[in-house]
Amino acid sequence: MRVFDSDCTFEYSWEEVSTANWRKYCPWNDKSTHVVAVDTLSRKVEPQTGILRTERLITCNQSAPRWIVSLFGGKALSYVYEISYVDPVSKKVTMCSTNLTWSNVLNVRETVVYQPSPLLPNSKTDFKQEAQITALCSGWQKIKNKVEEASVERFSQNAKRGREGFEAVLQMSRRVFGEQRELENQ
Amino acid sequence: MSASLAPACNSLKEKYDTCFLRWYSEKYLRGNTQDECAELFSEYKKCLTKALKDRGIDTMLDEARKNSRESDAEHLKKP
Numbered sequence: 702m703r704v705f706d707s708d709c710t711f712e713y714s715w716e717e718v719s720t721a722n723w724r725k726y727c728p729w730n731d732k733s734t735h736v737v738a739v740d741t742l743s744r745k746v747e748p749q750t751g752i753l754r755t756e757r758l759i760t761c762n763q764s765a766p767r768w769i770v771s772l773f774g775g776k777a778l779s780y781v782y783e784i785s786y787v788d789p790v791s792k793k794v795t796m797c798s799t800n801l802t803w804s805n806v807l808n809v810r811e812t813v814v815y816q817p818s819p820l821l822p823n824s825k826t827d828f829k830q831e832a833q834i835t836a837l838c839s840g841w842q843k844i845k846n847k848v849e850e851a852s853v854e855r856f857s858q859n860a861k862r863g864r865e866g867f868e869a870v871l872q873m874s875r876r877v878f879g880e881q882r883e884l885e886n887q
Numbered sequence: 888m889s890a891s892l893a894p895a896c897n898s899l900k901e902k903y904d905t906c907f908l909r910w911y912s913e914k915y916l917r918g919n920t921q922d923e924c925a926e927l928f929s930e931y932k933k934c935l936t937k938a939l940k941d942r943g944i945d946t947m948l949d950e951a952r953k954n955s956r957e958s959d960a961e962h963l964k965k966p
Binding site: 719736737742746784797801802 | 888889890891892896900903904907908911912915916918920922928931935939944947948950951952954955958959962963964
């Protein structure tokens with residue numbers, strides 16, 4: 702198993718980040734082009750806690766390295782299943798995702814958390830991401846290692862692009878929201 | 888807004904997403920947890936369920952859901 706983790710801080714409030722997060726993969730994000738569709742499978746507010754639980758299906762264009770595809774075969778599209786939890790009182794978003802495609806070869810479990818930045822909780826948001834990547838294919842350890850290495854590499858590229866793309870979404874969201882408010886105040 | 892994996896569901900999805908996003912930022916984050924988009928969701932869901940079945944994704948999802956109890960136990964409770 703390999704672990705990939707990263708963290709960063711966005712210069713936006715938790716409210717802005719957690720709202721924009723729902724449209725992270727909209728056309729304003731021109732970096733995460735491997736994501737082709739995002740569908741909501743279910744959504745519910747837990748009556749006792751007020752926590753919003755959402756299940757989504759993320760459809761990606763094949764983003765595995767070519768040699769892996771030729772080794773294990775594979776379809777043009779891959780699917781990721783995500784459950785997220787929003788706690789509006791403690792201001793925490795947690796997103797847990799796992800791969801549906803190739804689940805017999807590779808297991809990728811990602812957890813992402815968005816929380817207000819402790820020093821400037823009203824204007825900054827901390828982002829933490831951790832992924833556990835485990836090759837499951839039986840046989841040579843060497844191949845498993847290679848599969849894991851390549852997956853971590855690809856994961857970190859997508860994570861970097863994802864961050865850049867999300868910055869663009871945050872910027873556009875703030876602009877559009879500001880314009881909307883101006884219109885409503887006129 | 889992002890697309891649906893099924894082009895036929897795109898317009899229903901967009902209507903729902905627009906409703907949800909507005910509700911989320913204007914109501915939910917301000918403490919009002921009353922769902923206002925249920926009807927739009929059930930129309931979109933009807934379309935999506937069929938698409939998932941046609942593509943054989945529903946069985947993959949059932950498998951993945953078996954493991955979701957763990958994360959529910961961890962994240963659905965109050966800290």
